[in-house]
Amino acid sequence: MGVQVHIHKTHRVSTDGKDVVQAEGNCVGECLEHLVKQYPGMKDVLFDKKGNLRNIIEIYLNHESAYPDELKKTVRDGDKIHLTFMLAGG
Amino acid sequence: MAFLTSHELERYDRQIRIAEIGKRGQEKLKKARVFIAGAGGLGSPISIYLAAAGVGAIRIVDRDRVDASNLNRQILHWNDDIGRAKADSARAKLARLNPATRMEAICDTISPENVAQLVAGFDLIVDAMDNFPARYLLNKTAIEKKIPFFHGAVHGFEGRAMTVIPGKTACLRCMYRGPIPEETFPVIGVAPGVIGSIQATEVIKWIVGIGALLENRMMVYDGLAMRFTEFRIQKNPGCDHCADTSGKG
Numbered sequence: 102m103g104v105q106v107h108i109h110k111t112h113r114v115s116t117d118g119k120d121v122v123q124a125e126g127n128c129v130g131e132c133l134e135h136l137v138k139q140y141p142g143m144k145d146v147l148f149d150k151k152g153n154l155r156n157i158i159e160i161y162l163n164h165e166s167a168y169p170d171e172l173k174k175t176v177r178d179g180d181k182i183h184l185t186f187m188l189a190g191g
Numbered sequence: 192m193a194f195l196t197s198h199e200l201e202r203y204d205r206q207i208r209i210a211e212i213g214k215r216g217q218e219k220l221k222k223a224r225v226f227i228a229g230a231g232g233l234g235s236p237i238s239i240y241l242a243a244a245g246v247g248a249i250r251i252v253d254r255d256r257v258d259a260s261n262l263n264r265q266i267l268h269w270n271d272d273i274g275r276a277k278a279d280s281a282r283a284k285l286a287r288l289n290p291a292t293r294m295e296a297i298c299d300t301i302s303p304e305n306v307a308q309l310v311a312g313f314d315l316i317v318d319a320m321d322n323f324p325a326r327y328l329l330n331k332t333a334i335e336k337k338i339p340f341f342h343g344a345v346h347g348f349e350g351r352a353m354t355v356i357p358g359k360t361a362c363l364r365c366m367y368r369g370p371i372p373e374e375t376f377p378v379i380g381v382a383p384g385v386i387g388s389i390q391a392t393e394v395i396k397w398i399v400g401i402g403a404l405l406e407n408r409m410m411v412y413d414g415l416a417m418r419f420t421e422f423r424i425q426k427n428p429g430c431d432h433c434a435d436t437s438g439k440g
Contacts, residue, residue: 110415111347156369165423166409168366183422185411188344188351190376191233191321191383 104132104176107183115142130172157186193221216399223398224248226310229319230281232264233343236387242285248293253277254300264380306332315339330363331432343390348414350386354393354405361407365427
């Protein structure tokens with residue numbers, strides 16, 4: 102069953118246009134690893150050259166902010182992860 | 192309390208008829224002093240709706256001049272205003288919209304050196320900026336002064352809003368991971384129209400003391416999907432802006 106990862110529309114160019122991708126793992130980080138395995142273009146979207154989550158990326162788990170230590174948060178089957186980014190415009 | 196004149200009772204009749212506002216709420220709006228940071232895409236609808244609602248005093252600050260590329264969204268500024276200071280343009284329009292609002296428009300850059308003086312004497316801060324450093328500066332200032340901070344931001348067809356009540360809620364800095372590069376953001380004018388209207392709604396509710404504010408809730412608007420999504424935000428005990436305010440972390 103796994104976890105639903107909701108992709109922001111700006112990033113869907115890296116997921117063949119898919120807005121939701123199924124991923125598996127025991128924590129958010131493992132789910133994102135599985136996402137990147139399926140869609141390698143998401144690696145640069147989410148992580149910097151050192152492998153750290155980019156500052157602009159926000160992760161919500163079941164509609165609640167996963168900050169801090171987002172990647173370590175435990176997930177269960179059926180959970181929803183939303184990947185968004187901070188907006189600057191005004 | 193600021194009593195209403197017969198002209199004001201007529202002018203604001205339709206909102207005074209709202210049970211949650213009434214004459215007492217209108218008097219609170221008349222007495223309110225609102226600081227708006229930015230006279231651009233968000234600052235335009237925010238200032239227009241707050242002036243129209245009868246807010247007593249508005250100070251709006253913007254350092255820029257009107258550029259042709261602003262006009263798809265910054266509805267305070269018109270074609271004839273290209274090249275004019277946005278502060279001057281905003282003052283002229285808002286004064287014509289509601290001469291009773293004490294309107295002050297300042298052409299300046301909001302900085303660590305002047306921010307405390309700029310917001311001194313105002314009841315709240317509305318975020319209508321276009322960059323993170325200024326937003327964080329205003330967030331911190333609001334927390335230090337213990338006045339609410341009404342956050343809004345846009346990108347493309349999307350936008351978000353959240354209300355920060357110092358000592359009570361999460362703040363904008365509670366999810367801070369590090370600096371973010373500046374960008375020239377894409378945006379369609381209706382996006383700041385929606386988000387600015389939400390921010391103005393939050394301000395009116397807070398002033399009057401009604402409704403449920405966007406406390407610990409980030410409201411995200413997706414105009415393409417035409418969907419609002421709400422995300423819960425927790426107060427960060429280690430936040431370098433708000434952790435000490437409540438005394439509880």
